[in-house]
Amino acid sequence: MREVLVRDGLYDGSPHGSPDSPLTQEAGQSWRIAPHPFLLSTSQVAFFHSLGQHLLAFYQALNRLYLESARGAEPAWVAAYLDQGKPDSLxxxxxxxxxxxxxxxxxxxxxxxxxxxxxxxxxVITELDSVPGGIGVTGALARAYSDFDIVGGPDGMVQGFARMLRHHLGERTGCVAIVVSDEAQDYRPEMAWVAARLQKEGIEAYCVHPREVRFTEETLLLARDGSDRPVSLVYRFFELFDLKNIPKSELIMYSAKKERTVVTPPFKPALEEKLAFALLHHPVLAPFWRRELGEATFDLLAGLMPRTWILDPRPVPPAAVIPDLRIGGRAVADWRDLAEASQRDRRYVVKPSGFSELAWGSRGVSVGHDLPQSEWAAALDAALASFPTTPSILQEFHKGRQFELSYFDERAGAVVPMSGRVRLSPYYFVIGERAELAGVLATLCPLDKKVIHGMRDAIMVPCAVAAQQ
Known part of the structure; x- marks a missing residue:
């Protein structure tokens, strides 16, 4: 498995933890390799298959809520929160x-x-990502562990991506440009892997730097094999907060505006904010969500998405409280009351909502009960102070269950056990009105890590269906 991943350029072949490795802990090209996938029961797999439609319904409703708020049919503060800190032009x-x-x-x-x-x-669902890394790594891992009953199948990730692209392309001819920014350069190897596999699926796809895209009044172009290839679809693998640093971004946006090129995901920052969870739980908006989602989907998502609040520093009126937020059984009317909470009462996470370089991975995350009180108070103050440009959220912390997997320790030359907590990341590709499950990546981090994300010390494996007893 290791050799296959190294050959594909997706795994750092230097000794695990080598100080000479140029990869950082966030780079995602070095992790602990396990001999077996992470096993899910048939009922868990069924849950993941069904979850996609509920999440698609959530995005549809969130999009509608934002647009109706912008035109005054829903509370204006919804769009104001989702637009906070964004350039007016975007x-x-x-x-x-x-x-x-x-x-x-x-x-x-x-x-x-x-x-x-x-x-x-x-x-629990801690957050949603519509510009996710890991597509190529999950696809390569699925192939590497193909002797097992991998969720989505050994080629599910690439085939799901291909179906999504074909849906967006429709009758258009031309190539697909997977545009990866400098800020996302750590993911370039896996997106190049994806592009190569898409070629084998019959889609002319290239992983490119933004500078490689050329603009004409008629279309976007890529120079390939001595000729210019028209770009019919841009897969945007860059964050919207980074637009000012991305060459040709305004030309890509212009081409999309003129409907000469399709861009996915769309340039819609309102759909990329973690504060959407706070909107789902806001009691004033409950009638909207119940109407748009239906009772079953609303109840499911309200149970899966932890209670979340937008850290807005504006004073709460004297007769009001922050909805459903309590400390030691007491209602809260001032965010700064949280700074004085006991360790037991501050089982919350503070993190940027979006539109920031601190809004992905573990960067910008503060876990209340894991910090000294002074540092927790400072994290709250910083989050409240950043509201005008980068709103942050407060979210309930839920402790992950403990699991045990084994991995190959390269230094010891042996398979050794490891206890940890796991993050499960299912990938859904949207084809019309369907959200199809293509694979699930499991990331098991050591027990001393409070925030679970890709790192050198994590085991990363695809999920497979456990054999029924």
């Missing part, structure tokens, strides 16, 4: 009528099996 662009119904083509929730989940299935 907000105006995202609201154009031609983009009104566009949604992301990929949905990846980060799911933690927990000890204290409020949902009946023992899991």
């Amino acid at each position: 907000v105006s662009y995202s609201r154009m009528k031609r983009f009104r119904d566009l949604l992301p083509g990929v949905i990846r929730p980060d799911i933690i099996p927990t000890e204290d989940a409020p949902s009946g299935n023992g899991m």
Whole structure:
């Protein structure tokens, strides 16, 4: 397995933890390799298959809520929160009528099996990502572990991606440009792997730097094999907060506006904010969510998505409290009351909502009960102070359940056990009105890590269906 991943350029072949390795802990090209996948029961696999439609419904409803708020049919503060800190030009662009119904083509929730989940299935969704890394790594791992009953199948990730692209392409001819920015350069090897596999699926796809895209009045072009290839679809693998640093981004946006090129995910920052969870739980918006989602989907998502609040520093009126937030059984009317909470009462996470370089991975995350009180208070103050440009959220912390997997220790030359907590990341590709499960990546981090994410010390494996007894 290791040799296959090294050959594909997706795994750092230097000794594990080598100080000479140029890869950082966030780079995602070095991890602990296990001899077996992470096993899911048939009922868990069925849950993951069904979850995609509920999440697609959530994105559809969130998109509708934002647009109706912007035109005054729903509370104006909804759009104000989702637009906070964004350039006016990007907000105006995202609201154009031609983009009104566009949604992301990929949905990846980060799911933690927990000890204290409020949902009946023992899991919580800590966040949603519509520009996720890991597509290529999960696809390559699925192929490497193909002797097992891999969720989605050994080629599910590539085939799901291909179906999504074909849906967006429709009758258009031309190539697909997977545009990877400098800020996302750590993911370039895996997206190049994806592009190569898409070619084998019959889709002319290239992984490119933004500088490689050329603009004409008629279309975008890529120079390939001595000729110019028209670009029919851009897969946007860059974050919207980074637009000012991305060469040709304004030309890509212009081409999409003129409907000469399809771009997915769309330039809609309102759909990429973690504060959407706070909107789902806001009691004033409950009638909207119940109407748009239906009772079953609303109840399911409200149980899966932890209670979340937007850290807005504006004073709460004297007769009001922050909805459903309590410390030691007492209602809270001032965020700064949280700074004085005991360790037991501050089992919360603070993190940027989005539109920031700190809003992905473990960067910018503060876990309340894991910090000294002074550092927790400072994290709250910093989050409140950053509200004008980068809103942050407060989210309930749920402790992950403990699992045990084995991995190959390269230094010891042996397979050794490891206890840890796992993040399950299912990948859904949106094809029309369907969100199809293509694979699930499991990331098991050591027990001393409070935030679960890709790192050198983590085991990363695909999920497979456990054999029935």
